[in-house]
Amino acid sequence: MGKKGGKKAGKRMKKKELAEIVLNFFHAKPTETFTLKYIFSELRLTTHPLKMLCVDILHELLADDYIVEVEKGKFRLHNQGKELTGIFHRKSNGKNSFIPDDGGEPIFIAERNSAHAMNNDKVRVVCLAKRKNKEKEAEVVEILERANDTFVGTLEVSKSYAFLVTENRTLANDIFIPKDKLKGGKTGDKAIVKVVEWPDKAKNPIGQIIDILGKAGDNTTEMHAILAEFGLPYVYPKSVEKAADKIPAEISEEEIARREDFRKVTTFTIDPKDAKDFDDALSIRKLKDGLWEVGVHIADVTHYVKEGGIIDKEGEKRATSVYLVDRTIPMLPERLSNYICSLRPNEEKLTFSVVFDITEKGEVKQSRIVHTVINSDRRFTYEEAQQIIETKEGDYKEEILMLDTMAKAIREKRFASGAINFDRYEVRFEIDEKGKPISVYFKESKDANKLIEEFMLLANRTVAEKIGKAPKGKKAKVLPYRIHDLPDPEKLENLSQFIARFGYKIRTGGSKTEVSKSINRLLDDVHGKKEENLVETVSIRAMQKARYSVHNIGHYGLAFEYYTHFTSPIRRYPDMMVHRLVTKYADGGRTVSENKYEDICDHCSNMEQIAANAERASIKYKQVEFMMDKIGQVFDGVISGVTEWGIYVELNDNKCEGMVPMRDLDDDYYEFDEKNYCLRGRKTNHTYSLGDAITVKVARANLEKKQLDFVLVD
Numbered sequence: 001m002g003k004k005g006g007k008k009a010g011k012r013m014k015k016k017e018l019a020e021i022v023l024n025f026f027h028a029k030p031t032e033t034f035t036l037k038y039i040f041s042e043l044r045l046t047t048h049p050l051k052m053l054c055v056d057i058l059h060e061l062l063a064d065d066y067i068v069e070v071e072k073g074k075f076r077l078h079n080q081g082k083e084l085t086g087i088f089h090r091k092s093n094g095k096n097s098f099i100p101d102d103g104g105e106p107i108f109i110a111e112r113n114s115a116h117a118m119n120n121d122k123v124r125v126v127c128l129a130k131r132k133n134k135e136k137e138a139e140v141v142e143i144l145e146r147a148n149d150t151f152v153g154t155l156e157v158s159k160s161y162a163f164l165v166t167e168n169r170t171l172a173n174d175i176f177i178p179k180d181k182l183k184g185g186k187t188g189d190k191a192i193v194k195v196v197e198w199p200d201k202a203k204n205p206i207g208q209i210i211d212i213l214g215k216a217g218d219n220t221t222e223m224h225a226i227l228a229e230f231g232l233p234y235v236y237p238k239s240v241e242k243a244a245d246k247i248p249a250e251i252s253e254e255e256i257a258r259r260e261d262f263r264k265v266t267t268f269t270i271d272p273k274d275a276k277d278f279d280d281a282l283s284i285r286k287l288k289d290g291l292w293e294v295g296v297h298i299a300d301v302t303h304y305v306k307e308g309g310i311i312d313k314e315g316e317k318r319a320t321s322v323y324l325v326d327r328t329i330p331m332l333p334e335r336l337s338n339y340i341c342s343l344r345p346n347e348e349k350l351t352f353s354v355v356f357d358i359t360e361k362g363e364v365k366q367s368r369i370v371h372t373v374i375n376s377d378r379r380f381t382y383e384e385a386q387q388i389i390e391t392k393e394g395d396y397k398e399e400i401l402m403l404d405t406m407a408k409a410i411r412e413k414r415f416a417s418g419a420i421n422f423d424r425y426e427v428r429f430e431i432d433e434k435g436k437p438i439s440v441y442f443k444e445s446k447d448a449n450k451l452i453e454e455f456m457l458l459a460n461r462t463v464a465e466k467i468g469k470a471p472k473g474k475k476a477k478v479l480p481y482r483i484h485d486l487p488d489p490e491k492l493e494n495l496s497q498f499i500a501r502f503g504y505k506i507r508t509g510g511s512k513t514e515v516s517k518s519i520n521r522l523l524d525d526v527h528g529k530k531e532e533n534l535v536e537t538v539s540i541r542a543m544q545k546a547r548y549s550v551h552n553i554g555h556y557g558l559a560f561e562y563y564t565h566f567t568s569p570i571r572r573y574p575d576m577m578v579h580r581l582v583t584k585y586a587d588g589g590r591t592v593s594e595n596k597y598e599d600i601c602d603h604c605s606n607m608e609q610i611a612a613n614a615e616r617a618s619i620k621y622k623q624v625e626f627m628m629d630k631i632g633q634v635f636d637g638v639i640s641g642v643t644e645w646g647i648y649v650e651l652n653d654n655k656c657e658g659m660v661p662m663r664d665l666d667d668d669y670y671e672f673d674e675k676n677y678c679l680r681g682r683k684t685n686h687t688y689s690l691g692d693a694i695t696v697k698v699a700r701a702n703l704e705k706k707q708l709d710f711v712l713v714d
Contacts, residue, residue, distance in 0.1 A: 013050060019057050024112060026067060026077040027139070033076040066128065082127045087147075088140065090119040092172040098125050098138050105136075113139035116198035116205070119170035120147030149195045151175060151207070152229045154216050154704070157187045164193045164207060167704050173204045181208035190216045190225045217703070219435025222621060223324055230614040232322055236333060240314045244333035247304050249340050251348055256373050259350070262295055263375040266399055269343050270452050273381040276338040277321075277330070279570040281376050282455060284399045287357060291365065292402065294358050296459040297351035297374050299341040301569040302579045305332065312576075316600065319607035321571035324618040326431050330571070337570045345379045352579055354459040354566070360402065362409030367462050369582060385448035404447055407454040414457070418513035418559040421520055422540060427655045429622050437626040440654040456567040457558065463582060464562035468552055476552075477591035479581055480574045480601050482563050484546040484555040486512060491542035498538055498677060498690075502531050516559060533650075534638065534691035538677070545609070548574050548601035550594050574604050620706040623656040627708055628701045634713055639692045642679055644672040647688050649696050649710055658708025660696065665712075 021043060026034075034042075036055070045051050058075060061067045068078045086100040088109065096114055097106040107127065109117075117123050122145035125138040153166035153175070162182055164175040175193050177185075185191050193207040213228065214221030224234040267283040283295035305311050315331050322329040330337045343349050353372040357365040378395055380388075388394035389404050415421060425444050429437040445453075460482070470476040492508045492515070499506065504525060507518040519539060526532045543557065548565075555563040566582075569575040577600065581592065641648030646661040662670065668681030670688070677690035688694075696710035 013053070015053060015057065018050070018053055019060075022054065022057050022061070023066075026075075027112060030077045030139075033070050033074050036073050036075075039075070064134075078128075083124060083141070084127065084138070085122065085124050085144065088114070088117040088119070088121045088123045090114070090117065090170045092168075092170060094172065098123065098140075107138045108135050109138055109140060113137070115140040115143060116200075117143050118146060118148065118195070121145065122147070148231065150210060150228070150231070151193050151195065152190065152213075152225050153193065155182075155185045155187055155189045155191050157182065157185065163204075164191060171205075175207040176202075176204040177207050177209065183209040183212060185209055185212050188216055190214060190221050192228050219326070222703075223327060223435075223618060226324065226614055226617045226621065227322065227329065229617070230610050232329065232610065232614055233318065234329065236330075237314060240310055241333045241335070243310045244335040247335070247340060251350060251373065255350065256348075258371065260353075260355075260370045260372045262297065262351075262353070262372050263348065265295070265374075266396060267295070267297065267374050267376045268378040268380055268396060268399075269345070269376055270380045270382060270385045270448060273383065276342065277328075277570045278343040278376075278379070279341070279568050280452070280456060281343045281351070281374060282403060282452075283374065284403060290359055292358055292360070292406075293355060294403065294406070294455065295353050295355045295372070295374075296455050296567065297343070297353045297372060298459070298567050298575075298579075299343055299570055300350040300352045300371065300579070301332070301336070301341050302352075302576055302583070303350050303371075304336060304340060305576065307580060311336070315576065316573055316603075319573045319604045320611050322611040323615055325429055325437075325622045326435050326618075331573065332570060341570055343374070343376050345376045348373060348375050352566075352583075354462050356458070356462075358406060360405055360409075362406045362413065364458070364462075369463060369466060369586070371583075380448075382446070382448045382452075385451070386446050389447045389451075400451075403455070404451050407451040408447075410454045410458060411450060414454075414559060415520065418516040418520075420516050420543075420557045420559075421523055422536065422557075423523075424536065427619065427623075429619075429626065431622075437622045440626065440656075442655070457560075457563075460566050461558075461560050461563050463566045463578065464552075464560075464564035467564075467582065467585060468562040475591075477581070477585055478550050478594050478597055479552075479564060480548050480550055480577050480597060480604075481552040482546055482555060482565050482574070483549050483551075483553050484557045484563075485544040485553060486556050487515070487542045487544065494675065495538055495542045497675070499535055501676075502526075502535070504535070512556065513559070516556070530638075530693070531691050534640075537640070538690070547605040547608075549605075550597045550601060572604075574601070617706060620657075621703065623654075624701050624703050624706055624708055626654070627656055627658075627698055628703070630698050631701060632698065634695060634697045636693065636695050637710075639688060639690055639694055642672065642677050642688065642690055647679060649694055651696075656708065658696070658698070658710045660710050660712055 025043060040051055045054050062069060065078055067075050069075055084100045086098055089097045089099065094111050096109045096111065098109050099106050117140050121143050123140045124142040124144055126141050128137045128139055151164065151166050151168055151171065153164040156163045156165055160179055162177040164177060175195060177193060190213040192210045194210050195205045195207045198205040213224045227234040262283050265283045265285050267281050269278045269281045271278050279299045281297040283297060285293050287293050305315065311332065318331045321331045351372045351374050354367060354369050356367045385400060388397050388400045392401060423445060425442040428441050428443050430439040430441060432438050464481060467479045468476050496506050496508050499522065504522055506522050507515050523536065526535045552562060554561045564578050565572055565575045566578050569579055635651045635653060637649040637651040639647050640650035640657055646659050648657055648659050650657045668684050668686060670679040670681050673680055679688045695713040697713050699711045700709040
């Protein structure tokens with residue numbers, strides 16, 4: 001530390017440089033007291049002008065309450081500051097911040113005061129005395145809990161050591177790996193590295209390799225890297241698979257005798273063409289004129305997966321299956337998800353069912369929740385079922401057409417009571433055997449999809465009502481609900497102002513139903529217009545995210561007072577919890593611990609979000625890969641996002657999204673107007689707004705960063 005002053009002592013040093021040196025000097029020994037003489041000698045301030053400059057700086061620091069004069073001529077850092085705990089956010093540009101647990105304003109933490117805390121670590125900080133005209137600062141004094149000590153990147157190996165180069169936006173420094181911790185990794189390998197230490201004086205953290213994923217650029221390597229980046233598992237533990245292999249697939253006569261038998265009732269599944277885990281089937285039979293019995297049969301997963309067992313624990317930890325572009329990472333071992341529990345045709349299966357007596361107009365006369373055994377007659381893909389609905393010809397056409405009629409009636413009622421109708425298409429890739437995307441297509445929700453959706457919604461809602469609607473004077477038993485809060489009023493106000501530009505209106509006040517009906521009207525009005533996608537996007541941003549909780553507040557988007565997830569236990573853990581609790585309560589069991597189940601609900605909500613982010617990253621990767629050979633080509637698109645660092649553009653042909661960086665908008669100085677979703681030029685007043693049609697040329701495709709760069713075409 002002392003050397004810094006010495007190097008420049010002969011020359012005139014700028015005040016700012018010396019101030020930095022003086023600050024660092026006090027921070028290095030935050031509890032010690034120094035005399036002026038000691039400070040001069042340690043910082044090697046040998047000339048009179050430098051000493052005077054130093055005294056000047058000390059007086060300013062005193063005035064700012066940054067240091068204190070303990071007694072005449074003796075100084076120490078003023079760190080009698082408030083201690084806080086919270087979360088540290090690391091930024092690769094050095095603008096680190098600290099978010100206090102009590103939800104106060106973020107506090108800036110300079111790199112020198114970060115104690116090498118990593119992103120999202122839980123830390124204890126001391127607030128530093130505030131300097132005049134400077135933002136509030138704090139210093140990390142203890143790392144209480146590491147959030148994430150593993151990173152994914154590409155190896156660069158030299159003779160005696162190696163580095164992991166990460167694309168992580170929070171880590172400015174590559175990770176140093178000693179030669180003996182390389183596990184045979186070579187340059188160009190993708191690897192997962194655990195940071196083991198980050199010494200005080202070292203610029204780089206030191207790590208060791210946990211796993212080599214394979215060669216960068218190889219499809220499976222890259223998909224595993226995406227999973228690892230989000231902390232998701234990419235292999236199934238052998239011990240859990242072994243446990244699943246021991247589960248017998250045969251169904252005993254005693255088990256069948258305990259259940260309601262639907263094996264002779266017409267039953268089928270309707271699923272995507274590439275699905276292997278069929279977790280729901282529908283049965284239908286006529287009871288009398290105008291009245292039908294419809295069974296929604298769900299794989300009875302918890303009959304096979306015992307609570308607290310090794311398979312259950314792994315399922316709870318994963319909480320959801322993850323669907324990347326080219327593969328499914330199942331929540332449960334494949335023997336269960338694709339074989340024993342999957343409702344495959346012409347096989348006897350154990351199910352947990354919601355059975356309705358229902359009219360052709362979709363009115364439910366009564367319902368029951370029962371354990372059943374089924375034997376599916378036919379497996380339909382959505383496309384096959386759709387064809388039957390459109391042509392009125394094909395296997396089980398009477399049954400499918402009747403279910404379609406009912407579903408349409410139920411759906412209409414749902415929208416009449418204020419459900420919100422977001423009908424989004426999804427982008428899908430046609431992929432060759434090496435995982436390379438060869439074409440893009442759009443997955444739309446048609447009648448066959450909606451038929452299944454309506455009966456699943458009905459079953460989920462019925463289960464939630466059965467448990468949640470307690471008799472007068474009684475408290476409902478604990479159940480995980482799927483809840484969805486009202487839109488954020490501020491965001492609704494923003495949406496209202498934004499759509500006014502296109503001549504649309506929505507209600508931002510009034511009852512829940514009035515607000516949602518006005519949103520539906522808006523979605524109807526923009527249907528087929530050029531701003532449709534844009535208005536939908538901004539409307540979705542005004543919505544809250546649905547999540548799991550034992551505290552029911554209803555589901556705003558579906559307009560249901562009670563709603564849960566019951567229909568997909570093969571791929572979602574909350575559904576397994578609901579199956580177990582419904583069974584337990586039906587057998588007269590007592591209610592379970594609210595706190596314990598709320599914790600699991602939180603975990604499941606978080607994992608759902610992480611899985612969705614990984615899914616998006618895999619789509620992003622494939623989009624960039626798909627565009628690799630289109631550099632220099634020109635496309636029409638629409639502005640899909642506006643930020644202070646540039647504009648995002650979605651191409652009309654293939655929905656791939658890329659960015660025109662701010663630095664390339666060089667005809668003016670553009671400012672970001674957050675409220676109106678636009679960039680505005682200072683001189684020309686020219687704007688780039690969300691939803692504007694725009695023509696771009698593909699400039700760069702960076703697979704590592706999953707980033708497409710476009711340039712504007714005049």
